[in-house]
Amino acid sequence: MLLGGLWLLRSEAGAQVLIGARWSSPAQLADLKPLQVRYIASHLVLVQGDEGTVRQLEHRGLSLIFSDHLLPGEAYFIADHLDLPLAPLTSLVYRDPSGWALLRLPSVGLSEAFEYHHFLWPLPEEYSLRGWQPPLAKPAATQALTLAHLIGAVDEQRLRANVESLVLVDPAQGSADPSNWRTRYARRPETYASTQYIRDQLTSSLGEGAVFVEPFRISEGDSTMYNVVGNLYGTNPDAGYYLVCAHYDAIGVRTRGGWDWRTDPAPGADDNATGVALVLECARVLAEQHFPWSIRFVAFSGEELGLWGSRAYATQAVERGERILGVLNFDMIGFNDLSQRLELVTNPASRWLVEQMLQSNRRYGIGLKVEVLEDEFAGLSDHAPFWARGFDAILGIENYLPTDPDTYGVRNGDYRINTQYHSVLDLPDSVNYELVKRVTQLTVATLGQYGLEEGLPDLAVFTGDLRSDGGDDLVVRISNLGLGPVVDPYRVRVQRCRADSTGCATVYDQLQVEPLAAGDALDLKIPWDRFGEVVFLIEADPDSQVVEADETDNRSYQHARLVPHQDIVVFPNPFRVGQDQYVSFSGLPRRALVRITTLQGEPVWSGAEDRKNQEKAVLDFEVRWRGDNEDGNEVGSGVYAYTITDAQGKVLRRDKVAVVR
Numbered sequence: 001m002l003l004g005g006l007w008l009l010r011s012e013a014g015a016q017v018l019i020g021a022r023w024s025s026p027a028q029l030a031d032l033k034p035l036q037v038r039y040i041a042s043h044l045v046l047v048q049g050d051e052g053t054v055r056q057l058e059h060r061g062l063s064l065i066f067s068d069h070l071l072p073g074e075a076y077f078i079a080d081h082l083d084l085p086l087a088p089l090t091s092l093v094y095r096d097p098s099g100w101a102l103l104r105l106p107s108v109g110l111s112e113a114f115e116y117h118h119f120l121w122p123l124p125e126e127y128s129l130r131g132w133q134p135p136l137a138k139p140a141a142t143q144a145l146t147l148a149h150l151i152g153a154v155d156e157q158r159l160r161a162n163v164e165s166l167v168l169v170d171p172a173q174g175s176a177d178p179s180n181w182r183t184r185y186a187r188r189p190e191t192y193a194s195t196q197y198i199r200d201q202l203t204s205s206l207g208e209g210a211v212f213v214e215p216f217r218i219s220e221g222d223s224t225m226y227n228v229v230g231n232l233y234g235t236n237p238d239a240g241y242y243l244v245c246a247h248y249d250a251i252g253v254r255t256r257g258g259w260d261w262r263t264d265p266a267p268g269a270d271d272n273a274t275g276v277a278l279v280l281e282c283a284r285v286l287a288e289q290h291f292p293w294s295i296r297f298v299a300f301s302g303e304e305l306g307l308w309g310s311r312a313y314a315t316q317a318v319e320r321g322e323r324i325l326g327v328l329n330f331d332m333i334g335f336n337d338l339s340q341r342l343e344l345v346t347n348p349a350s351r352w353l354v355e356q357m358l359q360s361n362r363r364y365g366i367g368l369k370v371e372v373l374e375d376e377f378a379g380l381s382d383h384a385p386f387w388a389r390g391f392d393a394i395l396g397i398e399n400y401l402p403t404d405p406d407t408y409g410v411r412n413g414d415y416r417i418n419t420q421y422h423s424v425l426d427l428p429d430s431v432n433y434e435l436v437k438r439v440t441q442l443t444v445a446t447l448g449q450y451g452l453e454e455g456l457p458d459l460a461v462f463t464g465d466l467r468s469d470g471g472d473d474l475v476v477r478i479s480n481l482g483l484g485p486v487v488d489p490y491r492v493r494v495q496r497c498r499a500d501s502t503g504c505a506t507v508y509d510q511l512q513v514e515p516l517a518a519g520d521a522l523d524l525k526i527p528w529d530r531f532g533e534v535v536f537l538i539e540a541d542p543d544s545q546v547v548e549a550d551e552t553d554n555r556s557y558q559h560a561r562l563v564p565h566q567d568i569v570v571f572p573n574p575f576r577v578g579q580d581q582y583v584s585f586s587g588l589p590r591r592a593l594v595r596i597t598t599l600q601g602e603p604v605w606s607g608a609e610d611r612k613n614q615e616k617a618v619l620d621f622e623v624r625w626r627g628d629n630e631d632g633n634e635v636g637s638g639v640y641a642y643t644i645t646d647a648q649g650k651v652l653r654r655d656k657v658a659v660v661r
Contacts, residue, residue: 017069018076019047019054020094020102021062026208029129031060037127039078041096046123068093070104076123077103078192121192128200147452151364151445153285156437162201162277163334163436164428166194166248167267175427181265186249186302187223188261194248195226198276198299202230205284206297216312218302225249225301227309230283234294239520240323241294242447243393244282245310246275246330247303247382254422269428271402271421272303274334278440285444289451292485292517293325300382303331304422310382314389325521326353327393328446329383332418333439334431336398339414341369342439345395347376347387348464352479353394355460355553356519359481360445368438369414373400390467392477396439450519455483456549457518459490459540461556466494466536474526476508478516478540482549486516490541494526497535501557504537534560568644574658575627577634582624583657591647594623596640596657604629604640627659637661 018038023029023045035056036048044065047053057064070076076093079101086092091104102123164171166184173180184191195213202211210231215224228248234241250268252259259266267273276299283297302308310329317324333342346354354372361370376387378400386393399409402418409415420426458481465477476494480486491511495504508526516522539555541548548554568587575583585594588609596605607623628634637659644653 015069016048016050017067018093019049019057019067020065021045021047021057022065023062028060028062033129036125037129038076038123038125039127040129041100044096046102046127066094068102068104073106074104075106077105078121078123079103121189124193128197147364147445147449150285150289150448150452151366151441154281154437154441154444156433158284159274159277159281159436159440160428160431160433162280163269163273163431163433165197166273166276167269167428175267175429178265178424181267181424181427183261183264183266184248184250184268185252185261185266186225186305186308188266191249191301192226195228195299195301198228198248198280201280202228202283202297205280205287206230206232214313216302216309218305218308225309227301227313228299229313230297232283232287232289232291232295232297234291236292236517237294238323239293239517240325241296242325242519243296243298243327243386244279244330244443244447245296245298245300245327245382246279247272247300247309248276249301249304249309250426251304251422252424252426255424259424265424267424267427269426269431270335270398270418271332271426272330273428274332274431274436275330277436278330278333278443281440282443282447286448286451289448291447291451291519293520295447303382307382307385311385314385314391317391318389324386324391325519326350327383327386327391328353328396328443329381329386329393330396330439330443331381332397332402332421334398334433334436335402335418335420336409336415336435337432338416339369340367340432340435340438341371341398341409341414342435342442343371343373343397343400343409345373345375345378345381345383345397345400348374348462349467349477350387350392350394351462351464352460352477352481352521353392355462356481357394357396357442357446360449361442364441364445364449366438366442366445368442370442371408396443398435447519449483450517453483456547457484457486457516458482458549458553459486459516459546460550460553461538461540462553463556463558465556466538466558466560474528476524476526476538477521478512478524479521480516480518481553483518485518486546488546489513490546491539491543492524493539493542495537495539497537497557499533499535501535501537536560568653570642570655570657574660577627577659577661582626585623585625585642585644586621588621588623588644589646589652590621592623592652593645593647594625595643595645596625597643599639599641599656601641604635606630634661635659 022043035053037045038048039046089106092101093104094102167182168175169180169182184194199211199213212229214227214229217224250266252264252266279297279299300309344354344357358370361368381395383393383395399407399415402421405417420430460479460481467475478492489511493506494508495506497504536558538558541554570585572580590609592609594607597603605625609621609623639656639658642655642657643651645651
C-alpha cells in the first residue's frame with residue numbers, strides 16, 4: 001500500500017507481493033518481459049515480485065500505486081462493474097476509476113462470494129504483453145500489396161494457435177489431459193480469460209483505441225457477459241461498415257453421460273473457436289488496408305444461451321442509427337473433413353452478400369465448394385438478430401444443420417455429421433485447419449478486393465432489396481458489387497406490376513448523382529401508403545448510362561406483402577370474391593379480436609390475433625377473413641359490420657366492409 005508518499009511493502013524482505021504500477025506508454029510495457037506480469041489494464045499493470053521488482057519498475061519510469069500480499073488460503077480475483085456490497089472475508093485491494101476492482105478472497109468456498117458479485121475472474125498467473133504493443137508500421141507506398149499477397153498472408157498456423165489458445169489452458173500441453181480443457185460457457189467467470197485474449201489479439205492488429213469490450217446482461221441481476229468489438233476505420237466515417245463476426249462462448253449439453261455447466265469444461269473448438277480465429281486473422285490481415293467504409297470485427301458472447309450478444313449489439317445499432325452495410329457471420333467452419341465445403345445461409349434481402357462471396361471464390365481461386373441455402377427462417381446463429389432488425393446478413397457454416405442427416409451436404413457425401421457438436425470432445429485435434437484457412441481467405445478476398453483491386457462498377461439489385469421502412473414508406477437498396485466506384489449519374493426506377501409481372505406502372509423514377517463507392521450500397525426511400533400483395537420491378541440504371549462489369553443484375557422482380565406497423569388498416573374494401581383472397585385486418589395489437597356481424601348485429605365470424613392458432617402465411621399483428629361464416633360457408637354479397645377489440649375488450653374500431661360476388 002502507499003502511505004504518506006512512502007512505498008511500504010506489507011511483507012518481509014524478499015517475500016512475494018503483488019505490485020500495481022501506472023504506465024504511460026507501450027514502450028514501458030515492452031520492458032516488462034522478464035517480469036511476471038499478471039494483468040494489464042488501461043494505464044495500470046499488475047506485477048508479481050519483491051522489493052527488487054519495485055526498484056525495476058521505478059527505474060522503467062512506472063508510478064507505483066499499491067502493493068499487496070496474500071494471506072494463507074487466499075487468491076486474487078478481478079470483479080468487473082463492482083456495484084454491490086462486498087461478500088464476507090473479502091478484501092478490496094484496488095478499485096479502478098473505470099469500474100473494475102481487484103479483490104482478495106478465500107481460494108475455497110467461493111459460492112457465497114458469487115452470490116454477492118455478478119462477475120469474478122481469477123487473476124491470471126501470467127498475462128501476455130502482446131496485445132498492448134503498438135501496431136506494426138504500415139508498409140511504404142512503394143510496397144503496395146496485391147490482393148493475391150493479401151490472400152496469401154492468411155496464416156494457417158496463426159489460425160491453429162488462436163483455436164488452441166481459446167480451447168486449452170496451456171496450448172503447449174495439448175488436449176490429451178481433460179484438466180487442460182477450458183470452459184467458455186458464458187455464465188462461467190473463467191470465460192473472461194477468453195474475452196481478454198480476443199481483446200488483446202484485436203488490439204495487437206487494430207491499435208489500443210480501436211477495440212472495446214461491451215458488457216450486456218440477459219436480465220437484471222443476471223451474469224454480465226461481454227462482446228468484443230474492434231474497429232478498422234474507413235476513409236468516409238459516414239459510409240457505414242461491414243461486420244465480420246462470430247460467437248466465442250461454448251456449451252457441452254450433448255456430452256454423453258451428462259454435463260454440469262458449473263464444473264465441466266466447454267472447449268468449443270469447432271463451435272466456435274474456428275469462427276473467432278477467422279475474425280482475428282481477418283482483422284490482422286486487413287488492418288493495414290484503406291477502405292471507403294469501415295469494418296468491425298466482433299466476437300459475441302451468449303450465443304449458446306439464445307443469441308444474446310448479437311441481440312444486444314443489433315438492438316443498440318438500431319437505437320444508434322448505425323449504417324451496417326452487411327454482416328458476415330461465421331459459426332462452425334472447421335469440422336468437415338470430407339471436402340473443403342462452405343454453406344452460405346441467407347435470406348432474400350442478403351443475397352447480394354452471397355453473390356460477393358461466390359464471385360470472390362471464383363475470381364481469386366480460393367478453391368472452396370460453396371453452396372447456398374436461402375432460408376429466411378434459418379435462425380440458429382448470430383445473423384438472425386440482424387435479419388430481425390432489417391440488416392443484411394449471411395451465415396457461413398460447414399453445414400446447416402451440423403447434426404441433421406437429411407441435409408443436402410450429408411446426402412451428397414460432402415459432409416460428415418458432427419458427432420462432437422456441443423460436447424466436451426469438441427477439441428482442436430478434430431479441426432480441419434485447411435478448411436478454416438480457405439474460409440478466412442474467402443472473407444479476406446471478399447472485403448479486401450475493395451481496398452486493393454481496380455475495375456468497373458457493378459450496380460445490382462436482388463429480390464429482397466425492397467422492404468418496408470417500418471412506417472408508411474418503402475426502402476430500396478442499390479448495391480455496387482464492382483471493383484470501381486460509380487461516378488456517372490444513373491436512374492433508379494421502381495414499378496408496380498400485376499401478379500403476373502405485366503402491366504407495370506412507375507411509382508418512383510429518380511436520377512442519382514452522388515458517387516457510390518465499390519462495395520457500398522445506397523438506400524432510397526420511396527413514399528408508399530398502400531398495403532397488400534404487390535409485385536414490384538426494381539431497375540438500376542435502366543438507360544445503361546454507367547459502364548459496368550455486369551449488367552445482368554440491374555433489374556429484379558419482387559413480390560412483397562406490405563402491412564401497416566403503426567395503425568389499423570382494413571384492405572381490400574370492398575372484398576371482391578374471385579379477385580381477392582381475403583380481407584386483411586392489419587396493424588392489430590397482440591391478441592386483438594375481430595368480430596364480423598350483419599348490420600343488424602347477428603354474429604357471422606370472429607378471429608383473434610394469435611399466430612399459434614392461425615395458418616402459417618398469416619403475419620403477426622394481422623387477422624384474415626375469407627368471406628365465410630363460423631361454419632366455413634361463404635357469405636353472400638352485401639355490407640357487413642366489423643368490430644375490433646383489444647385483449648381487454650376495449651373497442652379499437654367499428655366500421656363496415658363490403659363483400660362483392
